[in-house]
Amino acid sequence: MGCLPGFRTMFPEIDNSRKIKCHKGLNLFATLHNDHLWQALEELRLKYPEVEIIYADYFKAFMAVLRNYAFLGFKTETLMKVCCGSTGSGPFNFDPLRQCGEKGAVACSDRASHIQWDGFRLTPEASNNMIDTLLSKKGFVFPEFKFERDHGAAAAKRHHHSKVYGRFRDGLRHLLELHANSVVDY
Numbered sequence: 001m002g003c004l005p006g007f008r009t010m011f012p013e014i015d016n017s018r019k020i021k022c023h024k025g026l027n028l029f030a031t032l033h034n035d036h037l038w039q040a041l042e043e044l045r046l047k048y049p050e051v052e053i054i055y056a057d058y059f060k061a062f063m064a065v066l067r068n069y070a071f072l073g074f075k076t077e078t079l080m081k082v083c084c085g086s087t088g089s090g091p092f093n094f095d096p097l098r099q100c101g102e103k104g105a106v107a108c109s110d111r112a113s114h115i116q117w118d119g120f121r122l123t124p125e126a127s128n129n130m131i132d133t134l135l136s137k138k139g140f141v142f143p144e145f146k147f148e149r150d151h152g153a154a155a156a157k158r159h160h161h162s163k164v165y166g167r168f169r170d171g172l173r174h175l176l177e178l179h180a181n182s183v184v185d186y
Contacts, residue, residue: 001030002022002023003022003023003062005080005081008080009092009094009095021080022066031059052143054142055141060140061133064138065115066079072129074113078108079115080116082116082118083114083116083117084107084117084118085098085106086104086106087106092116094118094119096119099118111123111124111125114126
């Protein structure tokens with residue numbers, strides 16, 4: 001939240017001590033929100049043990065994408081700038097009075113080098129990296145998706161859960177890809 005150019009423009013914070021310049025207060029707010037959400041989900045898991053509740057930590061996955069931007073093919077000079085916005089509008093190319101799709105807003109020619117699309121949404125390239133990160137089995141989804149194949153009666157039950165997780169994973173990927181692709185319809 002604190003790394004989105006729209007929020008960084010509307011809530012400026014002077015702190016040049018961090019490599020990735022995000023709004024410390026807004027990121028703290030997002031972390032506290034996620035901690036409370038996690039606690040509420042734990043209570044629901046205890047109350048309804050027969051229900052499988054899956055939590056995906058979008059914030060941590062997004063921060064992982066930001067930290068690994070160069071490895072993922074994004075450029076340092078465009079890391080915190082929007083691709084579709086107002087060229088020359090502050091440090092993030094974001095102008096709240098001239099949104100992407102409106103007269104005077106311009107889309108960049110090198111979308112693949114940007115993480116940020118319009119101040120609040122990611123480019124399709126960044127969204128695809130987010131999908132891969134969320135589903136990477138690196139601790140961003142709880143409980144982790146399980147795809148093991150065993151033999152026996154217990155294995156049949158686990159196999160059923162594996163198929164359900166697989167369908168959930170595929171459905172989640174599809175929804176996120178639809179969202180990512182709808183970004184460039186301006």
